[in-house]
Amino acid sequence: MSFAISDAVSHVLNSALDGVSLRQxxxxxxxxxxxxxxxxxxxxxFETSLRSAIAxxxxxxxxxxxxxxxxxxxxxxxxxxxxxxxxxxAAMQSQFQYQMMSRAVSDRHNLLRASLxxx
Numbered sequence: 001m002s003f004a005i006s007d008a009v010s011h012v013l014n015s016a017l018d019g020v021s022l023r024q025x026x027x028x029x030x031x032x033x034x035x036x037x038x039x040x041x042x043x044x045x046f047e048t049s050l051r052s053a054i055a056x057x058x059x060x061x062x063x064x065x066x067x068x069x070x071x072x073x074x075x076x077x078x079x080x081x082x083x084x085x086x087x088x089x090a091a092m093q094s095q096f097q098y099q100m101m102s103r104a105v106s107d108r109h110n111l112l113r114a115s116l117x118x119x
Contacts, residue, residue, distance in 0.1 A: 008059045012050065013105050015064040019046025020098045022066045027091045030082050038079040041071045041087070 023044040033039040046066035053059045073081040 008057075009108065011059045012054065013101060013108070015046070015050050015053075015059075017098070017101045017105070019044065019050065019064075019066045020094050020101060022046070022068070023094045024091070024098065026068060027087055027094060030087050031084065031091070034080070034082045034084050034087075036080060039082060040075075040080075041073055041082045042068050043071050043090075044068050 023046070026042050026044050030041040033041075044066050046064065049064040049066070050059075053064050071081065073083050073086065075081045
């Protein structure tokens with residue numbers, strides 16, 4: 001049985017997954033450029049936009065946006081500011097966030113499927 005549910009909870013979960021996915025890509029790019037002279041690391045913020053949409057109750061019609069911005073990590077001698085320890089920790093945190101969001105989507109899907117099959 002395949003179905004698509006479009007409600008506020010689904011929008012929140014999908015927006016969160018998109019934001020964490022973008023964050024993982026940016027972190028991977030930062031790590032890949034750890035030794036590139038002049039490279040400036042970036043970070044991703046999607047929580048602010050998502051939190052605002054939830055607070056206004058406008059999650060279904062608003063477009064939550066993930067914002068990529070430069071980090072404030074000090075710049076090294078070669079003009080690069082990637083901190084490998086910081087990026088590695090951020091990668092692990094975002095992996096856990098993605099796993100939690102994926103689990104929430106899966107659990108929600110299973111709950112909806114069970115409720116529909118019991119009718």
